[in-house]
Amino acid sequence: MQKLELVVTNEVGLHARPAAVFVQTANKYASSIKMRNITNGREFVDGKSILGVLILGVGKNHTIEIEIEGSDEVQAAQTVKEMIESDFSGLL
Amino acid sequence: MNAQSASKNLSFTLKGISAAPGLAQGPVINYRQKNLEVPRQHGSDSGKERPRLQEAIHSSQLELAKLRDQLATDHPSEAVVFDAHILMLEDGSLLSRVDESLAAGLNVEAAWMDGIVFYAGQLESIPDATLQARAADLKDAGQRVLAHLLGEDFEIALVIHQPSIVVAKDLAPSETASIDREMVLAFCTAGGGPTSHTAILAKALGIPAVVGLGEVVLSLQDGTPLLVDGSLGEAIAFPTVQDLSLFHQRLQNARNVSDIELACASDPAITTDGHRVEVVANVGNPQDALVALQHGAEGIGLLRTEFLFLERKTAPTEDEQLQAYRQILDSMASCPVVVRTIDVGGDKEIPYLDLGHEDNPFLGWRAIRMCLEQPEFFKVQLRALLRASPGSDLRIMFPMIASLDEVRCAKKLLKEAREEVLHSGGQIADSIQVGIMVEIPSAAILAEQFAREVDFFSIGTNDLTQYTMAAERTNPKVAHLADACHPAILRLIQMVISAGHSAGIWVGVCGELAGDQDAIPVLLGMGLDEFSMAPRTISHAKVIIRKWSYESAGQLARQVVNLESADAVRQLVRSQSKELGIA
Numbered sequence: 060m061q062k063l064e065l066v067v068t069n070e071v072g073l074h075a076r077p078a079a080v081f082v083q084t085a086n087k088y089a090s091s092i093k094m095r096n097i098t099n100g101r102e103f104v105d106g107k108s109i110l111g112v113l114i115l116g117v118g119k120n121h122t123i124e125i126e127i128e129g130s131d132e133v134q135a136a137q138t139v140k141e142m143i144e145s146d147f148s149g150l151l
Numbered sequence: 152m153n154a155q156s157a158s159k160n161l162s163f164t165l166k167g168i169s170a171a172p173g174l175a176q177g178p179v180i181n182y183r184q185k186n187l188e189v190p191r192q193h194g195s196d197s198g199k200e201r202p203r204l205q206e207a208i209h210s211s212q213l214e215l216a217k218l219r220d221q222l223a224t225d226h227p228s229e230a231v232v233f234d235a236h237i238l239m240l241e242d243g244s245l246l247s248r249v250d251e252s253l254a255a256g257l258n259v260e261a262a263w264m265d266g267i268v269f270y271a272g273q274l275e276s277i278p279d280a281t282l283q284a285r286a287a288d289l290k291d292a293g294q295r296v297l298a299h300l301l302g303e304d305f306e307i308a309l310v311i312h313q314p315s316i317v318v319a320k321d322l323a324p325s326e327t328a329s330i331d332r333e334m335v336l337a338f339c340t341a342g343g344g345p346t347s348h349t350a351i352l353a354k355a356l357g358i359p360a361v362v363g364l365g366e367v368v369l370s371l372q373d374g375t376p377l378l379v380d381g382s383l384g385e386a387i388a389f390p391t392v393q394d395l396s397l398f399h400q401r402l403q404n405a406r407n408v409s410d411i412e413l414a415c416a417s418d419p420a421i422t423t424d425g426h427r428v429e430v431v432a433n434v435g436n437p438q439d440a441l442v443a444l445q446h447g448a449e450g451i452g453l454l455r456t457e458f459l460f461l462e463r464k465t466a467p468t469e470d471e472q473l474q475a476y477r478q479i480l481d482s483m484a485s486c487p488v489v490v491r492t493i494d495v496g497g498d499k500e501i502p503y504l505d506l507g508h509e510d511n512p513f514l515g516w517r518a519i520r521m522c523l524e525q526p527e528f529f530k531v532q533l534r535a536l537l538r539a540s541p542g543s544d545l546r547i548m549f550p551m552i553a554s555l556d557e558v559r560c561a562k563k564l565l566k567e568a569r570e571e572v573l574h575s576g577g578q579i580a581d582s583i584q585v586g587i588m589v590e591i592p593s594a595a596i597l598a599e600q601f602a603r604e605v606d607f608f609s610i611g612t613n614d615l616t617q618y619t620m621a622a623e624r625t626n627p628k629v630a631h632l633a634d635a636c637h638p639a640i641l642r643l644i645q646m647v648i649s650a651g652h653s654a655g656i657w658v659g660v661c662g663e664l665a666g667d668q669d670a671i672p673v674l675l676g677m678g679l680d681e682f683s684m685a686p687r688t689i690s691h692a693k694v695i696i697r698k699w700s701y702e703s704a705g706q707l708a709r710q711v712v713n714l715e716s717a718d719a720v721r722q723l724v725r726s727q728s729k730e731l732g733i734a
Contacts, residue, residue, distance in 0.1 A: 116277035
């Protein structure tokens with residue numbers, strides 16, 4: 060299992076477009092992707108679900124924890140990490 | 152005979168608030184969002200229910216994809232919003248929740264809507280405006296699927312096949328704007344006040360409107376014959392023969408009067424003793440500017456620039472804005488054109504600005520407050536305006552000014568924008584006046600200090616009234632308080648005019664008050680330099696000004712500020728107007 064702890068620097072957090080892009084990307088992988096919001100204490104949701112991601116209420120500078128488990132977990136973790144750390148560079 | 156006596160029995164009059172003058176006769180058409188009932192029963196066969204849901208979701212997604220594709224050509228970035236809707240409908244968390252209810256034997260409509268309501272509630276519980284909007288998106292998409300499950304039409308867009316009177320609870324700006332103008336004879340709304348968006352738009356479009364008619368107006372069936380008197384603020388359903396003949400008589404009189412007034416519309420507005428004032432137009436888009444000229448406008452006293460920003464998913468570019476400003480400035484030749492920089496806030500939805508939902512949008516983060524915090528966004532508009540200025544009399548006006556700091560900051564950004572334009576080789580007119588809207592009581596009270604910073608004041612009486620009387624302009628329950636003829640407002644206006652004149656700058660009014668028959672002589676007497684109003688009221692306003700002498704208007708102005716109420720002011724003005732032969 061891959062575990063990530065990331066800070067979301069996007070101006071609008073994981074709302075609206077960034078959330079949709081996140082979910083679309085997550086759905087490209089076979090691994091399960093679970094995440095929670097450490098900053099506001101909202102518990103694990105399905106990272107492949109747009110509603111799940113939205114109800115985490117991830118705002119700017121919130122820290123999220125992501126758990127990825129499955130056959131392609133390494134690639135999935137790397138993609139997600141790059142995407143969040145680059146603030147969705149070129150994807151929005 | 153039977154039909155006639157029946158119609159006589161049915162006739163009834165609804166009283167509302169006059170929002171835009173004029174007379175109209177026609178059938179009712181209801182503009183309302185469908186409220187679908189959700190059937191609920193237990194013991195359903197989930198094996199049969201699940202495929203129905205699949206099909207309804209699929210059909211909804213196809214519709215959403217079609218909407219997305221339609222927008223993709225003109226507004227490519229809008230498409231993304233519909234992508235989000237499509238994603239929501241196939242969301243794993245939502246569907247597994249729905250599946251659980253189905254497995255427990257709940258029917259599919261109830262199971263689906265329970266899921267939607269649950270997640271919408273989750274989203275709404277997070278104190279973030281964007282997520283509140285997403286909750287609305289989810290409910291909207293959910294309703295679409297529900298409509299499919301029930302075999303009902305979801306598309307609520309109003310299609311009018313014959314000229315009709317549009318009846319609605321209330322109309323949002325985008326709704327009023329998207330309605331087919333050729334087919335709308337009048338607007339009648341249950342809610343709204345005299346300065347609501349419906350009223351302002353209707354006035355600009357020259358469409359009679361009555362607002363605040365109450366819920367009863369919503370009970371009128373499509374096709375109900377209706378007479379609307381926008382000036383009196385009333386509507387008669389199922390009119391009798393007498394009602395009709397009286398109506399046609401008034402219509403004929405009104406036509407005769409307006410023909411005479413229009414014939415001399417382009418003559419200047421000069422009082423009997425030779426005092427001239429400027430009568431200019433409030434316009435909201437390039438088409439209005441042309442209408443304004445036809446009605447005798449000597450310039451534009453308020454160009455609302457929101458039309459460039461509303462109903463789109465990305466901000467207009469500098470070049471797009473430049474083109475629109477040039478078009479208007481060109482059509483007005485050398486006449487003055489006062490452009491108000493963008494004035495939006497939490498009561499208008501502008502997706503790309505992320506204004507957020509506010510409990511009190513009229514007291515919130517709007518207009519100049521928002522612009523000063525987003526200088527790069529604001530400077531796009533300023534540069535476009537400056538680049539459009541050569542060869543015209545452009546004047547730039549900042550809205551919602553509450554403090555001197557705001558004026559100074561806005562001027563500083565304007566200076567930066569000027570340097571940027573010049574640096575990139577652009578041309579700018581030699582002199583561009585810079586002024587402020589006086590619509591917040593603090594600016595009116597400190598007008599003397601503000602006058603040192605600007606070239607003009609334009610008093611926005613709608614907001615000034617709302618803020619001074621603490622009466623929300625869209626709330627019919629307090630609409631009676633929001634009368635700008637109240638002596639408290641008139642005194643503030645007098646203060647602003649005097650402060651402006653002491654500092655040697657001109658003062659105008661660009662609220663509804665400037666075109667208000669009862670207020671015109673008062674404002675004239677106070678020494679107002681510029682009256683800016685809806686284009687279609689200009690010719691009539693000029694007729695009124697020409698009948699007064701500056702001296703007697705001055706006496707009137709000194710009298711009214713000592714009265715106790717707006718009603719008392721109106722009564723006094725009306726009795727004096729009558730003596731001058733003004734109806």
